[in-house]
Amino acid sequence: MNAYGPRAARSRGFAPTPPKRESCSAGNQNIVSKKAYLAPSNGYVKIMKDTGWASIPFEPDALAPIGTIPLSVPEIRGNEWKYVKECLDSNWVSSAGPFVDRFERMVADYVGTEHAVATVNGTAALHLALLVAGVKPDDEVLVPALTFIAPANAVRYAGAWPVFIDAEPAYWQMDAEKVLNFLEHRCLWANGELRNQHTGRRVRAILPVHILGHPCDIDPIVELARRFNLVVIEDATESLGAIYKERMVGHLGDVACFSFNGNKVITTGGGGMIVTDNEAWAERARYLSTQAKDNPVEYIHNEIGYNYRLTNIQAALGCAQMESLDRFIEKKRSIAAQYHESLGSVPGITPMPEASWARSIFWMYTVLVNESPYGNNSRALMQRLADHSIQTRPLWQPLHRSPAYAHAEVCGGEIADALNHSALSLPCSVGLTDVDIRTVTEVIKFIY
Numbered sequence: 001m002n003a004y005g006p007r008a009a010r011s012r013g014f015a016p017t018p019p020k021r022e023s024c025s026a027g028n029q030n031i032v033s034k035k036a037y038l039a040p041s042n043g044y045v046k047i048m049k050d051t052g053w054a055s056i057p058f059e060p061d062a063l064a065p066i067g068t069i070p071l072s073v074p075e076i077r078g079n080e081w082k083y084v085k086e087c088l089d090s091n092w093v094s095s096a097g098p099f100v101d102r103f104e105r106m107v108a109d110y111v112g113t114e115h116a117v118a119t120v121n122g123t124a125a126l127h128l129a130l131l132v133a134g135v136k137p138d139d140e141v142l143v144p145a146l147t148f149i150a151p152a153n154a155v156r157y158a159g160a161w162p163v164f165i166d167a168e169p170a171y172w173q174m175d176a177e178k179v180l181n182f183l184e185h186r187c188l189w190a191n192g193e194l195r196n197q198h199t200g201r202r203v204r205a206i207l208p209v210h211i212l213g214h215p216c217d218i219d220p221i222v223e224l225a226r227r228f229n230l231v232v233i234e235d236a237t238e239s240l241g242a243i244y245k246e247r248m249v250g251h252l253g254d255v256a257c258f259s260f261n262g263n264k265v266i267t268t269g270g271g272g273m274i275v276t277d278n279e280a281w282a283e284r285a286r287y288l289s290t291q292a293k294d295n296p297v298e299y300i301h302n303e304i305g306y307n308y309r310l311t312n313i314q315a316a317l318g319c320a321q322m323e324s325l326d327r328f329i330e331k332k333r334s335i336a337a338q339y340h341e342s343l344g345s346v347p348g349i350t351p352m353p354e355a356s357w358a359r360s361i362f363w364m365y366t367v368l369v370n371e372s373p374y375g376n377n378s379r380a381l382m383q384r385l386a387d388h389s390i391q392t393r394p395l396w397q398p399l400h401r402s403p404a405y406a407h408a409e410v411c412g413g414e415i416a417d418a419l420n421h422s423a424l425s426l427p428c429s430v431g432l433t434d435v436d437i438r439t440v441t442e443v444i445k446f447i448y
């Protein structure tokens with residue numbers, strides 16, 4: 001199981017070095033010299049045309065042109081057409097219909113929760129999860145510094161404020177020790193509430209994100225949440241099917257969210273899901289997601305709701321995709337194993353780790369590129385792969401570096417910075433062939 005453990009990773013010269021001392025800072029105080037960070041440049045891909053080779057722009061999130069190896073594309077080969085046709089034939093195309101309930105049941109059963117509420121996307125699911133969990137305007141929520149920006153944005157939609165927590169170096173997830181450090185040294189109890197000493201705001205929730213398909217080490221985080229009377233909202237959007245210590249990701253905190261965006265392990269085009277054992281929270285999420293209708297006949301609304309309900313067509317896609325989920329995960333794991341086998345001995349390339357206590361779904365297979373001894377940094381390698389029509393992408397700008405969160409408080413941040421500097425995600429679609437994988441690894445090994 002642990003072919004990708006941190007020991008193996010470290011022995012190949014893992015780039016991030018842990019910070020010498022614990023640091024929490026308010027705002028962007030510890031900006032690292034620009035020289036250490038190469039701005040991700042948009043690559044170009046060469047396409048053979050009648051007139052010869054032509055270069056066209058090749059951006060990380062753009063649709064890969066034909067003839068290239070894309071980063072991650074959906075796999076639609078099961079009952080998708082059949083189920084969608086059923087929606088069209090029956091006229092059940094909108095936000096009510098049998099597939100929505102069926103999709104909710106399938107996801108709840110898979111994850112093991114009592115309830116599931118389908119939403120238009122993962123960001124909406126996070127927004128509602130924060131609301132039902134009791135996060136109020138001006139509260140604070142702990143969010144990893146290294147993640148896609150959506151969870152931080154959802155915190156702001158709820159009127160609350162994110163406090164960014166650095167990643168740990170072994171598996172790149174939210175660092176429980178830094179959570180502890182923040183709660184113990186930067187907060188105090190006042191009238192039965194935990195408050196941030198620096199801002200005076202109430203701290204209400206921890207929002208760990210299981211990034212890239214690997215579970216975060218969540219037990220210590222849940223323990224801290226219980227000790228400090230906080231709720232735990234899992235952002236499991238990238239990790240449906242991942243296992244943490246024999247338990248399904250999405251059933252480890254108080255409430256969790258999934259995304260079914262086009263690049264996720266299963267897709268509904270766009271879509272999301274809230275899962276929880278808390279019946280009252282599930283009911284409230286359903287109520288808020290359908291415009292808070294108190295009397296649907298007379299159109300009475302006692303509260304302001306949202307139009308966040310998934311449509312039947314999307315849910316039909318979701319049901320078909322759920323039928324293939326286990327196969328998709330097996331394929332993702334086999335792609336990871338092949339990358340590991342080919343790249344594990346390349347000096348300066350660290351394969352994606354997997355903890356002994358985890359079963360990663362390797363949603364987005366990512367390596368670390370250490371310029372010395374590899375000879376190229378991650379952005380140069382991205383360009384080199386683009387020159388061979390291979391689409392890759394760096395990890396997200398750490399959120400404490402994001403201009404959108406310029407004044408947010410951050411605990412640490414150095415590991416997230418180092419990972420951002422050296423990480424590169426490789427093609428890992430379920431449909432990737434052995435030849436594709438060999439092409440990618442041979443370019444990385446400078447065989448081409």
Ligand SMILES: Cc1ncc(COP(=O)(O)O)c(C=O)c1O
Nearest residue numbers: 121122123148150151237259261
């Ligand atoms: C960590 C994380 N959280 C939230 C989301 C938001 O999901 P969606 O795009 O479905 O709104 C995404 C991805 O898209 C994500 O990667």
